[in-house]
Amino acid sequence: MSVFHDREEYEKISQHLSKYQEIVHEVEAIISSSYDGIYVTDGEANTIRVNTAYEEITGIKAPEVLGRNMRDLVAGGFFSESVTLKVLEENKTVTLSQKLKTGKHVLVTGNPFFDDEGRIKMVVTNVRDMSDLDNLNQQLKESLERTKAYRDRLQELQMSAYKDNEIVRVSRAMRAVYDLVERICGTDATILLEGDTGVGKDRVAEEIHAKSNRAERGIFVKVNCGAIPETLLESELFGYERGAFTGADREGKHGLFEMADKGTLFLDEVESMSLALQGKLLRVLQDFEITRVGGTIPKKVDVRLVCASNQDLKELVSQQKFRSDLYYRLHVIPVHIPPLRDRIEDIPYLVRLFLDRFNKKYSQQKIFSSAALDKLIKYAWPGNVREVANLIERLVVITTGSRIEVNDLPIEIYDRASEYEAMCQGKTLKEHLRCVEMSLIRNAINKYGNARRAAPHLGVHPSTLTRKLKEGDDAK
Structure with a gap:
C-alpha cells in the first residue's frame, strides 16, 4: 500500500511539474515573441532573462549581460542608469530614459514583482526604441529653426523693401496722412485705408507695419481679396485641415491669419468679400480666434489688421452689399489717401524717385527734358502713383536716347x-x-x-x- 501511495504522489508531482513546464514554455514563447524588449532581473538586480527583441532594439547581446549585476553594468558603461535599481530603491514601477553603450536611446519601464512577504523577487523591464521619436524630434527642431531663419530673412527683406519704397510726402495732403500714420502705428487698432486705385494704400500699410513694434516680432502679409476666387478665399485666410475638401493638401495648410501671427495682415479690396465671408471676418475681429476650414478647434491669433478699399464702403452698406457691423469694426481709424491730382506737388518727386529706381534696375542714365517733365506734372494721372511708376519704367525701357522728350510720352499725356x-x-x-x-x-x-x-x-x-x-x- 505504501508503495502504491508513493507512486500516486509521484504521478501527481510529475503532472504538476509537466503543467509548470508548459506554463514556463508558454511564458518563454510570449516573452520571445514580444515586439517590446524585455529585460528581467532577480531581487538582487542580477540579470536572468533577455528576449530577442531587446537584443534587436538595443544592440546589446544576451551573453554580454546574463548573470551580471546591474550595478556592474552601469559602472561598465552599458547603461547611463538602471531602472531596475530605481525600482528596488523606490519599491514601485519606474519609467526613465536610458542611453546605451551602443549609442541607442530607449524608454524603459521597470515593474516589480513581489513575493508573499512583500519583498521584490523579480524586476521585469519593458524597453522601447526611442530612436525614431528622437529623429522626428530632431527633424521638428530643424524645421522650426529653418522656419525661424526664413521668417527672419523675410523680415530683413521686407525692411529693406520699405527703405527702397520711399514714399513721397511733399504735399500738405500727404504730410497730413503721414502725421496720422506716426500717431497710429504704435497701436493695435484696426485701420481702414480709403482712396482711389493706385494711390499707394499698400505702401501706407507697409509703412504702418514697419514703424510698429510688430515689425520686430512678425511679418507683413498682404492679400488682394479681389484677386482670389471666392471659393478659395476662405481657406487662404483661415487655412484648412487635412481632408477638408477634394484636392486639399494631405497635411492641411496654415492660413494667412496664422502666417501673420505677431505681425500685420493687410486685406486689400476688402469690399470684394461675399457677405458670408464678411460675417466670418467679423467673428475673427471680435475675439481674434480663427477656425480652419474643416476644423472645429478655434485658435488664437495675435494679428494687427489693416484693410483697404477703393470704393465708398458706407455707400455699399446702404446698398446692402457690405455688412454694417463689419464696416464699423473696420472703421476704427479711417485714413484717406488723396489722389495724385489733389497733390500735384508730389508729382516731380515721384517722377524722380521712379526714374532713379528704373535707371538703376536697367543700368540706364536717362533724364527728362524740362518740357516733358512739365507735361507729366500737368497730367491728371487717373491711375495715380501706380500709373506714374508704370509709365516711367516703360519710358526707361523703350526710349532710344538718353533724354526723354515730349514726343516720347503717350498721347494721353499731351496737353x-x-x-x-x-x-x-x-x-x-x-x-x-x-x-x-x-x-x-x-x-x-x-x-x-x-x-x-x-x-x-x-x-x-x-x-x-x-x-x-x-x-x-x-x-x-
Whole structure:
C-alpha cells in the first residue's frame, strides 16, 4: 500500500511539474515573441532573462549581460542608469530614459514583482526604441529653426523693401496722412485705408507695419481679396485641415491669419468679400480666434489688421452689399489717401524717385527734358502713383536716347486743350461738341485698351462707342 501511495504522489508531482513546464514554455514563447524588449532581473538586480527583441532594439547581446549585476553594468558603461535599481530603491514601477553603450536611446519601464512577504523577487523591464521619436524630434527642431531663419530673412527683406519704397510726402495732403500714420502705428487698432486705385494704400500699410513694434516680432502679409476666387478665399485666410475638401493638401495648410501671427495682415479690396465671408471676418475681429476650414478647434491669433478699399464702403452698406457691423469694426481709424491730382506737388518727386529706381534696375542714365517733365506734372494721372511708376519704367525701357522728350510720352499725356482749339476752329457748336466727344472717346480707348473696356467708364454701350468712332472717321 505504501508503495502504491508513493507512486500516486509521484504521478501527481510529475503532472504538476509537466503543467509548470508548459506554463514556463508558454511564458518563454510570449516573452520571445514580444515586439517590446524585455529585460528581467532577480531581487538582487542580477540579470536572468533577455528576449530577442531587446537584443534587436538595443544592440546589446544576451551573453554580454546574463548573470551580471546591474550595478556592474552601469559602472561598465552599458547603461547611463538602471531602472531596475530605481525600482528596488523606490519599491514601485519606474519609467526613465536610458542611453546605451551602443549609442541607442530607449524608454524603459521597470515593474516589480513581489513575493508573499512583500519583498521584490523579480524586476521585469519593458524597453522601447526611442530612436525614431528622437529623429522626428530632431527633424521638428530643424524645421522650426529653418522656419525661424526664413521668417527672419523675410523680415530683413521686407525692411529693406520699405527703405527702397520711399514714399513721397511733399504735399500738405500727404504730410497730413503721414502725421496720422506716426500717431497710429504704435497701436493695435484696426485701420481702414480709403482712396482711389493706385494711390499707394499698400505702401501706407507697409509703412504702418514697419514703424510698429510688430515689425520686430512678425511679418507683413498682404492679400488682394479681389484677386482670389471666392471659393478659395476662405481657406487662404483661415487655412484648412487635412481632408477638408477634394484636392486639399494631405497635411492641411496654415492660413494667412496664422502666417501673420505677431505681425500685420493687410486685406486689400476688402469690399470684394461675399457677405458670408464678411460675417466670418467679423467673428475673427471680435475675439481674434480663427477656425480652419474643416476644423472645429478655434485658435488664437495675435494679428494687427489693416484693410483697404477703393470704393465708398458706407455707400455699399446702404446698398446692402457690405455688412454694417463689419464696416464699423473696420472703421476704427479711417485714413484717406488723396489722389495724385489733389497733390500735384508730389508729382516731380515721384517722377524722380521712379526714374532713379528704373535707371538703376536697367543700368540706364536717362533724364527728362524740362518740357516733358512739365507735361507729366500737368497730367491728371487717373491711375495715380501706380500709373506714374508704370509709365516711367516703360519710358526707361523703350526710349532710344538718353533724354526723354515730349514726343516720347503717350498721347494721353499731351496737353490736348490747344489741339482742341486748333482742331475745332471755325466749326459749329454741334461739330465742336462732336470733336470734343471724339477726343474723350479716343483717350478712354487709349487708356483702357479697347472700346469694350472703355465703355463702362464713359457710361455707354461698347457698340455705341464703335458707332461714334465710325461716324467720326466718316466725317473727316
